[in-house]
Amino acid sequence: MNCLLKPPEQQALLFRYLAGDLTGETLCSWQRHVASCPDCQHLVQSQENLEAILSSWQPPAISADFDQKLWARIELDRQHTQPWWLRYLSLDWGWRLAVPAALTACLILGFFVLSPAPEVMQAEDIEQVERMLDDLEALQALHPQPEDPRIQDSL
Amino acid sequence: MLRVQEGDDSSFALLLEKYRNPVIHFLYRMVQNQAIAEELAQEVFLRVYRSRASYEPTARFTTWLFRITTHLALNHIRDRRKHQLLTPIDSPSETFTSIQLADKELTSEQRLLMQARLAEVRRAIEQLPEKQRSAVLMHKYQEMDYSQIAGALSCSESAVKSLLFRAYETLRTRLKHFSPDGAGQKLD
Amino acid sequence: MKLLLPLILFAATLAAQPAPGKVLIERLRRMTPAERQRALARMSPERREALERRLNSLDRIQPGVRDSLQHDFESFQKLSPQEKSEFRRTLRDISELPAERRRIVRAAIHHLRKRPPLLHERILNSHNFTERFSEDERKLIRESLRYLEPLEATDLSH
Numbered sequence: 084m085n086c087l088l089k090p091p092e093q094q095a096l097l098f099r100y101l102a103g104d105l106t107g108e109t110l111c112s113w114q115r116h117v118a119s120c121p122d123c124q125h126l127v128q129s130q131e132n133l134e135a136i137l138s139s140w141q142p143p144a145i146s147a148d149f150d151q152k153l154w155a156r157i158e159l160d161r162q163h164t165q166p167w168w169l170r171y172l173s174l175d176w177g178w179r180l181a182v183p184a185a186l187t188a189c190l191i192l193g194f195f196v197l198s199p200a201p202e203v204m205q206a207e208d209i210e211q212v213e214r215m216l217d218d219l220e221a222l223q224a225l226h227p228q229p230e231d232p233r234i235q236d237s238l
Numbered sequence: 239m240l241r242v243q244e245g246d247d248s249s250f251a252l253l254l255e256k257y258r259n260p261v262i263h264f265l266y267r268m269v270q271n272q273a274i275a276e277e278l279a280q281e282v283f284l285r286v287y288r289s290r291a292s293y294e295p296t297a298r299f300t301t302w303l304f305r306i307t308t309h310l311a312l313n314h315i316r317d318r319r320k321h322q323l324l325t326p327i328d329s330p331s332e333t334f335t336s337i338q339l340a341d342k343e344l345t346s347e348q349r350l351l352m353q354a355r356l357a358e359v360r361r362a363i364e365q366l367p368e369k370q371r372s373a374v375l376m377h378k379y380q381e382m383d384y385s386q387i388a389g390a391l392s393c394s395e396s397a398v399k400s401l402l403f404r405a406y407e408t409l410r411t412r413l414k415h416f417s418p419d420g421a422g423q424k425l426d
Numbered sequence: 427m428k429l430l431l432p433l434i435l436f437a438a439t440l441a442a443q444p445a446p447g448k449v450l451i452e453r454l455r456r457m458t459p460a461e462r463q464r465a466l467a468r469m470s471p472e473r474r475e476a477l478e479r480r481l482n483s484l485d486r487i488q489p490g491v492r493d494s495l496q497h498d499f500e501s502f503q504k505l506s507p508q509e510k511s512e513f514r515r516t517l518r519d520i521s522e523l524p525a526e527r528r529r530i531v532r533a534a535i536h537h538l539r540k541r542p543p544l545l546h547e548r549i550l551n552s553h554n555f556t557e558r559f560s561e562d563e564r565k566l567i568r569e570s571l572r573y574l575e576p577l578e579a580t581d582l583s584h
Contacts (some may be wrong), residue, residue, distance in 0.1 A: 094403050098377075129410045136413050137378055137497050140359050146276055146362040149262075150254060153280050157287050204450070204465045206558070207285070209361075210309075216480050218510075221517040222498045225570065226491060227536040231529050234537040236549045317470040394519055 086122040097130055152216065248291075253299075254283060260305050260380055261343060267375050268311040269318075282307050284308055300382065301389035302409040308372050308390050315368060355416055369393075370405035377402055455481055501575050509573060516569040519564075523563075531563050535570045539577040546571055 086093060096113055099105050117123045130231055146152075204212075246380065261282055265275035286307055363371060372391060376382045384395045454462060466474045487495065506512065520531060534555070538546055549555060550564050559567070 094406065095399060098402075107329060110263060129414060130406065130415075131333075133406065133410050134378070134510065136355070136407070136416050140267070140356060142275075143265045143272045145259065145262050149258065149276055149279070153254070153283055156280060156284055158283060160288065185378060194580045203467050207288075208450055209466065209469060212454065213477065215451055216477075216484075216526060218502060218514070219484070219495065219499055221479070221514065221521065222502060223487070223491075223495055224521055225498075225517065225532055225535060225574070227533060228529070231533040231536070234530075236537070236541070236552060236554055313470075313473070314474060389519055392518070394515070396520065 088116075088123070093126065095125075097126060100127070101130065101134060122156050250287060257300075257303060258283075261303065264307060264380060265311055266303070266377055267363065267379060268371065269314055270364060274314065278307075278310050281310055298386060298389070301386045303378070304376060304382070304386070304390035305392065308376075312368050340366075351392070356382070358413065358416070362409055366408060367403050370401050370408070373398055373401040374405040374409070448502070451484075452483070455484065457500055498574060502573070505573060513573040514568070516566055516573075520566050520570070523566075527563065531567060534559065534567050535574070536577075538567065538571055539574060543571070 088096070096105070100110070100113055137219060260274050260278070262279045265278045265282075266272055269275055269278065282303070296404065301326070364372065369391060373387055376387045376390060382390070384398045387398045388395045391401075393401075433475070454465065456530065457481065459466060461526060462478065465555070466477065503515065518530060523531060541549060550568060555564065
C-alpha cells in the first residue's frame, strides 16, 4: 500500500465519507486525495461493493406474538421475585401479628444471608461476580510490580 | 428509561417498540437463527425490565442495551460451540426469507446465485472473531458510532477502530468475488 | 403503621450487609471444588473454568498486596456510578498501553500516590515528567490519582 494515510485513519475517513459525514473542506480534501491515490480509490470501490453486499442480508420477520410472550414472562418474573414473606406481611393481619411476623422474617433473612451459597447460582449473580472480578483485576494491574522502573521527582 | 425506573410500564412499552427490531435483528445476525434470536431478545428485555432500578443514566441507553445484548449473544455462541449444537447456517427456509428481492422477477438461476451469495455473506460474518463480528454488525446494521460500540463491547474507541479495520478488511477479501448488483453474479 | 417495624428491621439487615457481589465472591472462594461446580452448573465449562482460574488467582495474591487491593477496591465501591464508569475507562486505556509504557505509567501513579496531593499537578507539569510522559499518559496518571486514595509515604525509593 502506497497511500500516505495510515490504514486505520484511511478507514475512519472512508467510513465517514460513506456515511455522508464529511463536509466542507474535509470532504474536498478527501476527494482530492482519492482522485490522486489509487490505493484509496480501490478501497472506496471495494468498501462500497462490500456495503452493498452486506445490505442484501435482511433478517426475517419477527413473530407477531413476541411482545405478548415478553409481557407474560415479565408478569411471571414479577410474581416469582416478590419474596413470600413480603407477600405475607402485606396481608391485613392487624398490628398484633406485626412483631412476631417481623422477627420471623428477619430470622428467615438471616438464615438465607448466613447460610451456604444456593445450590445453583443465577445468571445475574454470576455476571455480577464477573464484573467485580473485572474491576478487581483492573485495580490489581495498577499495583506496582518488581520490574517497574524507579520514578523520582525534583520537588 | 428514567420513567420506566419510576414504574411506568407504558414507557417500557415505548422502549420495546423502539428497540425490539434492532435488538432482534442484531441477535439474528450474530447467532444466525431467528428463533434463538427472539428467545435471546426476550431475555435482553426481561433483564432491562429487572434492572430498571439500578440503571445508571450516565451511559447512553443504546450503549447499555447493546452491552447486555452482545453479552447474551456471545455467551450463547460460546455455549453452542462447546456443545456442538450448530444449526446449519444455510438452511433453505432461513436463506430464502432473508433475500432482499429486487423489484424485477428473478430467474431461478438468479435466485440460486443470490442464495449462494447470502450463504457466503453469513459464513464470512460467522467466521469473524466474536468481537470483530459484534463490532461490524453494530457499525454496519445498527449504525452505532465508535463510542457507542466501545461502550457496548467494554473497550476503548481505538480498539473499536482496530476491530472494524480488521473485520472489514477480512470481509472485503472474502467477498470481493461478488459483484455489487442484486443478481449476485460472481465476477470470476 | 403495621408494616413500619418489619420494614425498619429489614432495612437494618440490608444496611449491615456488604455489597452483594463481594459476598458472592467470598462464598465462591470458600466452597470446595465440588460445591463450586454445582453452584456454577448453569455456565458453560469454558466459562466456568475461566471464572475458577480468576478466583484461584485471587487466592494467590500475597497478603500485603491483598490488603492494599482490598483498600483500593473498597474506595472504588464508594465512587458514584459515573465516577466508576470514568475510572473503568481510564483503567482500560492504561491496560491498552504498550507494555513498557504501561509499567512506567503504573510506577508514576504509585510514586505520586505517596506524594502530597497538592504537589501532584506541579510534579506532572515539571520538566522531568513532561519529558518522560506524553500528554495522554499524564492525563491517564492524573485521572487515576483522582480516584485512587493516597498511600503512606513509607518508602519514596519506589
